[in-house]
Amino acid sequence: MRWVGEAMSEPVIQVMDASKTFDGRGVLDAIRLDVMRGETLVILGGSGSGKSTLLRLMIGNVQCDGGDILAFGKSLRTMTPAELDGYRKSVGVLFQSGALFNSMTVADNVALPLREHTGLAEHTIDIMVKIKLELVGLRQHADKMPAMLSGGMKKRAGLARAIALDPKVLFYDEPSAGLDPVTSAEIDQLIMDLNKKLGVTSVVVTHEMGSAFRIADRMVLLDRGKFIAEGTPERMRSHPDPLVHQFVLGLAEGPLTDRRRAGGYEEDLLGPLEGI
Amino acid sequence: MRMNVALRPLVLALNSTAGFFRFMGELTYLIGDAAAGVGRSLFHKQGRRLGWANLWAQMNRVGVRSIPIVCLVTFCIGAILALQMAPILRDYGAGDRVADIISLAIGRELGPLISAVVLTGFAGASIAAELGTMVVSEEIEALEAQAIDPIRFLVVPRVLATTVMTVCVCVVGDLVGGIGGMVVAHLALGTSAIQYFHHSFDALKLRDFITGLAKAGVFGLLISALACRLGLGVTGGAQGVGVATTRTVVTTIVAVISVDLLFTAVFYAVGW
Numbered sequence: 001m002r003w004v005g006e007a008m009s010e011p012v013i014q015v016m017d018a019s020k021t022f023d024g025r026g027v028l029d030a031i032r033l034d035v036m037r038g039e040t041l042v043i044l045g046g047s048g049s050g051k052s053t054l055l056r057l058m059i060g061n062v063q064c065d066g067g068d069i070l071a072f073g074k075s076l077r078t079m080t081p082a083e084l085d086g087y088r089k090s091v092g093v094l095f096q097s098g099a100l101f102n103s104m105t106v107a108d109n110v111a112l113p114l115r116e117h118t119g120l121a122e123h124t125i126d127i128m129v130k131i132k133l134e135l136v137g138l139r140q141h142a143d144k145m146p147a148m149l150s151g152g153m154k155k156r157a158g159l160a161r162a163i164a165l166d167p168k169v170l171f172y173d174e175p176s177a178g179l180d181p182v183t184s185a186e187i188d189q190l191i192m193d194l195n196k197k198l199g200v201t202s203v204v205v206t207h208e209m210g211s212a213f214r215i216a217d218r219m220v221l222l223d224r225g226k227f228i229a230e231g232t233p234e235r236m237r238s239h240p241d242p243l244v245h246q247f248v249l250g251l252a253e254g255p256l257t258d259r260r261r262a263g264g265y266e267e268d269l270l271g272p273l274e275g276i
Numbered sequence: 277m278r279m280n281v282a283l284r285p286l287v288l289a290l291n292s293t294a295g296f297f298r299f300m301g302e303l304t305y306l307i308g309d310a311a312a313g314v315g316r317s318l319f320h321k322q323g324r325r326l327g328w329a330n331l332w333a334q335m336n337r338v339g340v341r342s343i344p345i346v347c348l349v350t351f352c353i354g355a356i357l358a359l360q361m362a363p364i365l366r367d368y369g370a371g372d373r374v375a376d377i378i379s380l381a382i383g384r385e386l387g388p389l390i391s392a393v394v395l396t397g398f399a400g401a402s403i404a405a406e407l408g409t410m411v412v413s414e415e416i417e418a419l420e421a422q423a424i425d426p427i428r429f430l431v432v433p434r435v436l437a438t439t440v441m442t443v444c445v446c447v448v449g450d451l452v453g454g455i456g457g458m459v460v461a462h463l464a465l466g467t468s469a470i471q472y473f474h475h476s477f478d479a480l481k482l483r484d485f486i487t488g489l490a491k492a493g494v495f496g497l498l499i500s501a502l503a504c505r506l507g508l509g510v511t512g513g514a515q516g517v518g519v520a521t522t523r524t525v526v527t528t529i530v531a532v533i534s535v536d537l538l539f540t541a542v543f544y545a546v547g548w
Contacts, residue, residue: 059421085423099418101410113422116429161422 012037012169012201013058017067020053027053029225030067035169040195040202042212044247045222046256051205052096054222055173058203059093060084072168089117092162092200096174098154100146106133106157107142113164132160135197136190152183159190163198170194172204176211188214209250213237221247299505307501309427310435330433338434339441342398343448349390350449354378354456357386362464371465375472376479378457383480387450388488389536391442392495396528399438400503404524407507408517416508426508435500442496443489450488487548491539495532502528 011034020028027050035041035058045051056062057069060076069076071087079087100109110129114120120128133139136156146154155175162170175191176184188211195202195215206212212219213233221229221236221244229236229244236248246254357378365371407430410416419426454476461467506524510516 056417061417061420088421088423091421093418093421095414095418095421097414099414101415101418102413112424116422116424158418 010037011035011070012072013203014070015054015058015067016070018054018057018064018069019066020050020057020062020064022053027225028057028064031222031225031227033220033227035201035203036218037201038195038199039217040191040204040215042204042206042216042219043222044207044209044212044219045205046207046247049222050225051207051222052173055171055203055205059091059171060088089113089165090167091169091171092165092167093171094155094158094162094173094175096177098146098151098158100149100154100157100161102146105143105145106138106149106160109146109157110160110164113161117165128164129160132164133157135163135194136160150183152179152187155179155187156190159187159194163194163200166198167200169201169203172202172206174206174208175204176206176208181210184208184211185214187211191215209248223247302509303501303505306427306431306505307435307497310431310501310504330429331437334433334437335441337402338395338399338437339445342394342441342445345398346391346394346445346449347452349394350382350387350453351456353386353390354382354453354458355460357381358457358460359464362460366465371461372467372471372475374457374461374465374467375454375475378461379454379476379480380484382453382457383450383488384484385488385536385540387446387453388442388492388495389532390453391446391449391492392499392532393529395438395442395445395496396499396525396532399434399441400499400524400528401521403434403438403500403503404507405517405521407504408510408520411508411510412513412517431504431508434504435497438500438503439493439496442492442499446489446492450485483548487543491536494535494539498531498535499528502531 013033013035015031015033017030017032018028019026019030031054033054043051043054053062057064057076058071060071060079063077072090074083074087076084076087100106101112104112107126107129110132111125114125114128118125129142130139133142136159138153138156138160141149141153141157146157149157170191172191175187179187191202191204192215194200202215204212204215216233218232219230219236220227223243229239229241231239236244239245239248243255245251246256358374361374361377362371365374365377407416410430416426416430419429454473458467458469458472461472462469503524506520506527510520512519
């Protein structure tokens with residue numbers, strides 16, 4: 001069986017038959033994926049398909065139950081805490097909500113990883129913070145508290161913090177979720193710019209198809225814990241699988257809706273009436 | 277089926293016991309981890325800048341702001357004790373001994389206990405709510421993703437600040453409680469301030485005072501460790517934060533009073 005992404009250049013992260021179960025419910029089922037150096041990989045999937053869990057496995061915040069994940073050739077399962085810290089310093093994560101520390105200003109949020117992991121003097125950190133905030137267009141808002149920022153600004157600030165340590169890989173969890181179309185397009189542009197300017201590898205988890213088609217070099221579609229399609233945006237648009245077709249084009253009718261309807265809704269609805 | 281019903285209370289009891297020991301194990305682990313992180317947090321080259329500022333901020337939040345409430349409550353407790361005892365002691369012709377009783381009661385017992393109860397509200401509830409909200413808003417996960425240990429970064433300053441400030445607040449509470457008693461003793465029994473303080477210092481030995489402060493320190497550790505443990509364990513969004521905050525207040529008060537009983541029994545046994 002060919003691994004997803006096998007045909008391309010050198011992999012930086014390899015998901016090898018990774019499985020994850022929560023409370024006896026399988027979320028990921030022996031999935032395989034290679035993330036190639038320098039690419040922007042978009043992981044697509046509906047709600048509950050396991051894409052956010054996959055992201056958490058790849059950043060080392062959750063351990064897989066079966067299989068393994070290799071980051072820069074080293075297994076996340078067998079890494080010592082110090083090695084895991086080293087790996088985490090080499091990647092950046094933009095969380096869905098931005099996950100800014102609410103008790104700190106935007107500048108302090110961006111400065112935090114630099115203060116914690118580098119021995120740099122405070123004035124050097126100040127300069128670096130300004131550079132990172134300029135990259136995301138937030139230099140004028142450095143002294144604001146997160147509560148004073150809009151949704152899009154919070155994501156940008158979170159992104160500035162994620163790139164503070166010049167990571168090799170950037171992970172984005174639903175970067176466009178909850179944003180208006182213009183702000184969403186701005187965030188997408190930012191992801192593409194950072195990819196080009198910093199030369200980072202990007203892994204984006206999303207279900208926003210417009211955003212996915214704008215930024216992706218390659219896409220994979222996750223459904224019920226398994227990858228069901230992989231390819232370039234063009235290939236995904238013309239994919240023969242009706243399920244992929246429905247998801248990619250966002251159609252109201254198709255196998256996904258049929259599956260939801262097949263859940264015995266009428267019996268479920270009328271069942272309790274029989275006892276009355 | 278009947279067997280299952282009969283066994284249900286036993287299973288519930290076993291589950292509760294297992295849950296209790298699991299919770300105690302996690303709490304011990306958290307305290308151990310926090311203790312190990314103290315050195316790293318305060319004296320490590322890279323963590324120091326943030327560690328001290330963070331610690332001062334927590335001490336201000338936990339301790340300084342709670343002082344007016346502790347003063348008010350201990351003043352009232354001192355006054356109440358004096359009012360309750362004044363008629364009895366007057367009947368025995370020992371009205372001037374009210375100072376002895378109040379200084380011992382507050383120095384050994386009520387000062388640390390009242391400080392702990394007030395700080396359970398001031399520090400415990402707010403720490404649990406704050407950390408719980410950080411869990412819900414993915415801030416804890418973001419810390420871990422940035423290779424920043426939440427125990428060292430969040431738990432250590434809060435535990436240190438609460439422990440130190442409970443002791444400090446207790447000293448202030450002891451003093452103000454004594455003043456409360458003195459005011460009533462002066463008004464109801466005609467005891468002069470100088471007489472009152474002479475009696476207080478004669479009755480209260482340094483050992484009694486230190487015993488009270490040691491208790492306060494342990495209470496502070498308990499309050500902060502329980503709040504951190506329950507706050508970091510939040511699941512289920514805003515409702516989970518509310519549940520954790522309530523559990524923190526209830527569990528801490530029960531734990532503080534239980535540990536106080538243990539302390540008192542041990543001190544009694546060793547003749548302190």
